[in-house]
Amino acid sequence: MKLQLFSFTCAECGSVFTAFDTPEDGYGDFLVRSHVAASEARLLALIDPVYAEVRSLIAANPRTAPKKAGLQAHALQQIYGEVACDPDRQGHAFGLDVQPICPQCASQRMASWEPVAPVQTLDKDVPPITYRRWMGLSLSQKQQAVDEALRHHGWSSSSGVMLP
Numbered sequence: 172m173k174l175q176l177f178s179f180t181c182a183e184c185g186s187v188f189t190a191f192d193t194p195e196d197g198y199g200d201f202l203v204r205s206h207v208a209a210s211e212a213r214l215l216a217l218i219d220p221v222y223a224e225v226r227s228l229i230a231a232n233p234r235t236a237p238k239k240a241g242l243q244a245h246a247l248q249q250i251y252g253e254v255a256c257d258p259d260r261q262g263h264a265f266g267l268d269v270q271p272i273c274p275q276c277a278s279q280r281m282a283s284w285e286p287v288a289p290v291q292t293l294d295k296d297v298p299p300i301t302y303r304r305w306m307g308l309s310l311s312q313k314q315q316a317v318d319e320a321l322r323h324h325g326w327s328s329s330s331g332v333m334l335p
Contacts, residue, residue: 172213174202176291179271183278190271191293195286203252203300204269209279210259212300214267221302225255228317234326250320255305265300 174191181188193202199217204210216222229235229246238246252266259265270281308316 172200172202172295172297173197174293174295176287176293177284178287179273179284180282181273181276181278182280182282184273184276185282186273186275188271188274189287191295192271192284194292201267202297203256203265203267204271204279205259205261205263205265206269206279207263208259208261209269209272210261210263210265211297212256212259212265213297214300219300221255221305222251224313225251225317228314229321232314232318232321233328234318234321246321246324246326249324250317254316254320255302257301257303257305 173194175194175197176189177192178187178189180186191202193200199215201214201216203212203214214222226243226247229243229250235243235246248267252269253264256265270279270284272279273281305313
């Protein structure tokens, strides 16, 4: 997987550090990280059937069905990892929006990030994301898991979304 070097600024301590992440031109090819441990896995979103299935379940869910595509994409980014992906070896959920760990304070909340200039890349062998648990669920269990995750993230069928 081709990765690009970025400069991150930690929102907690203000530390500036560099880490590799999905390149700016890497459309549909994502580096997903786990919460806490920042384990890495690869998602080829354009051809991944589970990613498409979760997207479809979000589009059909009463909490998000009436929402515009951009808000449904936001919901997908919020819940995909915790709902469909197997956890990392330590049991932590993966997420599309999980940032690297700050080397100073261990936070994964970043104030900003930008590519390092000149562009620096790295070819890294990143394992694909797995879905063993998800594949064992029935359709109704998948629908329920998506609905519970949407509710947990503040999506309401009557009032839209509560953004942080």
